[in-house]
Amino acid sequence: xxxxxxxxxxxxxxxxxxxxxxxxxxxxxxxxxxxxxxxxxxxxxxxxxxxxxxxxxxxxxxxxxxxxxxxxxxxxxxxxxxxxxxxxxxxxxxxxxxxxxxxxxxxxxxxxxxxxxxxxxxxxxxxxxxxxxxxxxxxxxxxxxxxxxxxxxxxxxxxxxxxxxxxxxxxxxxxxxxxxxxxxxxxxxxxxxxxxxxxxxxxxxxxxxxxxxxxxxxxxxxxxxxxxxxxxxxxxxxxxxxxxxxxxxxxxxxxxxxxxxxxxxxxxxxxxxxxxxxxx
Amino acid sequence: xxxxxxxxxxxxxxxxxxxxxxxxxxxxxxxxxxxxxxxxxxxxxxxxxxxxxxxxxxxxxxxxxxxxxxxxxxxxxxxxxxxxxxxxxxxxxxxxxxxxxxxxxxxxxxxxxxxxxxxxxxxxxxxxxxxxxxxxxxxxxxxxxxxxxxxxxxxxxxxxxxxxxxxxxxxxxxxxxxxxxxxxxxxxxxxxxxxxxxxxxxxxxxxxxxxxxxxxxxxxxxxxxxxxxxxxxxxxxxxxxxxxxxxxxxxxxxxxxxxxxxxxxxxxxxxxxxxxxxxxxxxxxxxxxxxxxxxxxxxxxxxxxxxxxxxxxxxxxxxxxxxxxxxxxxxxxxxxxx
Numbered sequence: 001x002x003x004x005x006x007x008x009x010x011x012x013x014x015x016x017x018x019x020x021x022x023x024x025x026x027x028x029x030x031x032x033x034x035x036x037x038x039x040x041x042x043x044x045x046x047x048x049x050x051x052x053x054x055x056x057x058x059x060x061x062x063x064x065x066x067x068x069x070x071x072x073x074x075x076x077x078x079x080x081x082x083x084x085x086x087x088x089x090x091x092x093x094x095x096x097x098x099x100x101x102x103x104x105x106x107x108x109x110x111x112x113x114x115x116x117x118x119x120x121x122x123x124x125x126x127x128x129x130x131x132x133x134x135x136x137x138x139x140x141x142x143x144x145x146x147x148x149x150x151x152x153x154x155x156x157x158x159x160x161x162x163x164x165x166x167x168x169x170x171x172x173x174x175x176x177x178x179x180x181x182x183x184x185x186x187x188x189x190x191x192x193x194x195x196x197x198x199x200x201x202x203x204x205x206x207x208x209x210x211x212x213x214x215x216x217x218x219x220x221x222x223x224x225x226x227x228x229x230x231x232x233x234x235x236x237x238x239x240x241x242x243x244x245x246x247x248x249x250x251x252x253x254x255x256x257x258x259x260x261x262x263x264x265x266x267x268x269x270x271x272x273x274x275x276x277x278x279x280x
Numbered sequence: 281x282x283x284x285x286x287x288x289x290x291x292x293x294x295x296x297x298x299x300x301x302x303x304x305x306x307x308x309x310x311x312x313x314x315x316x317x318x319x320x321x322x323x324x325x326x327x328x329x330x331x332x333x334x335x336x337x338x339x340x341x342x343x344x345x346x347x348x349x350x351x352x353x354x355x356x357x358x359x360x361x362x363x364x365x366x367x368x369x370x371x372x373x374x375x376x377x378x379x380x381x382x383x384x385x386x387x388x389x390x391x392x393x394x395x396x397x398x399x400x401x402x403x404x405x406x407x408x409x410x411x412x413x414x415x416x417x418x419x420x421x422x423x424x425x426x427x428x429x430x431x432x433x434x435x436x437x438x439x440x441x442x443x444x445x446x447x448x449x450x451x452x453x454x455x456x457x458x459x460x461x462x463x464x465x466x467x468x469x470x471x472x473x474x475x476x477x478x479x480x481x482x483x484x485x486x487x488x489x490x491x492x493x494x495x496x497x498x499x500x501x502x503x504x505x506x507x508x509x510x511x512x513x514x515x516x517x518x519x520x521x522x523x524x525x526x527x528x529x530x531x532x533x534x535x536x537x538x539x540x541x542x543x544x545x546x547x548x549x550x551x552x553x554x555x556x557x558x559x560x561x562x563x564x565x566x567x568x569x570x571x572x573x574x575x576x577x578x579x580x581x582x583x584x585x586x587x588x589x590x591x592x593x594x595x596x597x598x599x600x601x602x603x604x605x606x607x608x609x610x611x612x613x614x615x616x617x618x
Binding site for chain 1: 296297299300303304307308311312428429432433435436437438440441444445447448451452453459460500504507508511545546548549550552553554557560561571572575576578580583584587590591594595598
């Protein structure tokens with residue numbers, strides 16, 4: 001089953017390009033800090049130096065190595081993205097499938113909550129919550145971000161399941177006396193798997209961009225480094241107006257490359273698996 | 281008949297948004313009280329450590345804070361006071377700018393934010409949708425590939441980072457446009473030509489960075505919508521009976537725009553968030569910049585006040601979009617929505 005899924009994807013040029021870019025940055029984040037063993041927080045007297053042999057991407061105001069910051073930043077931004085995506089996926093799946101299976105009052109209640117969260121500007125609520133914590137761990141930021149981006153997925157899951165549940169094979173399982181849980185795991189989850197994967201990919205983007213936004217206004221993780229924190233430092237030290245391009249360009253390029261490659265992957269998957277987009 | 285179903289639809293949306301607003305303000309109320317380590321108690325103790333502030337000012341701010349949050353009263357009294365104040369537009373007193381009222385601080389910065397946000401959002405929406413429709417119409421030509429691949433990348437550029445690139449390139453390197461503020465420092469806002477002209481000059485970079493990074497998302501969405509619609513029965517039928525391409529496309533375009541209008545309502549929060557941060561990068565004197573100052577000084581009454589106002593305006597904008605939708609979509613107009 002897996003082979004039949006992957007083969008048409010590998011014929012899609014867009015998918016290949018997106019996957020290559022993403023894997024490249026994933027490897028940078030995973031292996032980069034292991035191979036390039038420079039402490040991103042170590043201050044030196046070589047401050048605000050452009051790229052050179054000693055510092056391939058130059059240094060910041062405190063003489064800290066930008067490449068080391070970038071590699072560690074990619075790692076923690078990806079970590080936040082994955083964690084936030086996992087949280088959103090779990091909440092969205094639970095809310096959406098409960099709503100579809102239970103119907104009635106449960107459905108009304110869950111959809112009311114979903115619509116309220118959907119209409120509420122999530123990044124603003126994230127800013128408000130983060131502002132009340134003096135110490136913010138990387139995990140906490142992921143939790144805050146993941147907690148608000150699930151609604152559209154819950155609604156999509158519910159719609160998809162409702163349509164699947166009117167099919168015969170599912171009704172047979174109901175007649176056979178399957179429990180709700182068994183029904184969800186055996187009959188329903190397989191029908192939403194590709195969909196969930198695409199949502200997961202977009203949730204990672206939400207997490208990475210959300211972290212960058214929170215960090216830029218000073219509400220990111222209080223310990224460690226991330227792509228958003230690099231940008232925040234660059235803004236605080238007026239790197240842009242002082243032409244220190246090697247400082248503020250790399251973290252932005254990394255953010256755009258990672259999120260765009262994930263979006264390209266999900267778009268390509270849609271092109272391959274969605275019959276309404278296939279050419280005749 | 282027609283107008284009654286619009287009214288019914290809008291009334292339902294209004295009640296929903298009102299309930300949502302009450303939930304949102306409740307969250308704003310609960311947060312500072314629910315979070316362990318009580319941030320309010322922390323500010324009170326921190327206030328005394330602020331060296332520059334005079335002792336009598338600290339005591340006044342402390343009293344204001346106690347008064348603001350109704351500390352010491354039962355929670356339901358606090359809650360009732362909070363909500364009724366929020367609805368009457370009394371949002372309390374700022375700590376950083378004590379004794380100025382939160383409302384008096386927020387009202388003057390709102391026009392700057394609106395002036396940046398509204399035109400940029402509308403221009404990006406129109407441009408993005410046109411590009412997306414064009415790409416779908418010319419599907420699989422170089423135009424389509426350029427628009428789609430370009431949009432996939434551009435849509436992921438955070439507004440504020442594009443703003444930084446623009447500042448660096450047009451402001452610092454080429455030196456042709458001002459890079460911060462909404463007008464030159466030292467100038468007093470007035471309606472003279474020189475002032476208006478300098479405001480426009482300061483406007484170019486933040487405006488264009490929002491437009492460019494926002495239009496990609498609309499183009500991607502619109503392209504997909506038009507492709508879907510072109511494959512639908514009515515469009516195929518129109519094609520089979522030999523209707524001119526242009527006319528078919530006209531129908532398809534109008535149908536594809538509807539979901540994009542709903543999309544606009546859903547994106548409003550994200551757009552607002554992004555443009556608030558863009559203001560910070562440009563030192564643009566709008567709501568985002570005020571919020572940033574409030575956040576750095578942990579001025580909770582001001583932070584809360586800005587939120588109550590921002591969230592209310594998001595819901596108001598949502599309602600306006602619903603209204604436009606109801607007027608445009610015949611299914612709502614004749615009363616068979618969904």
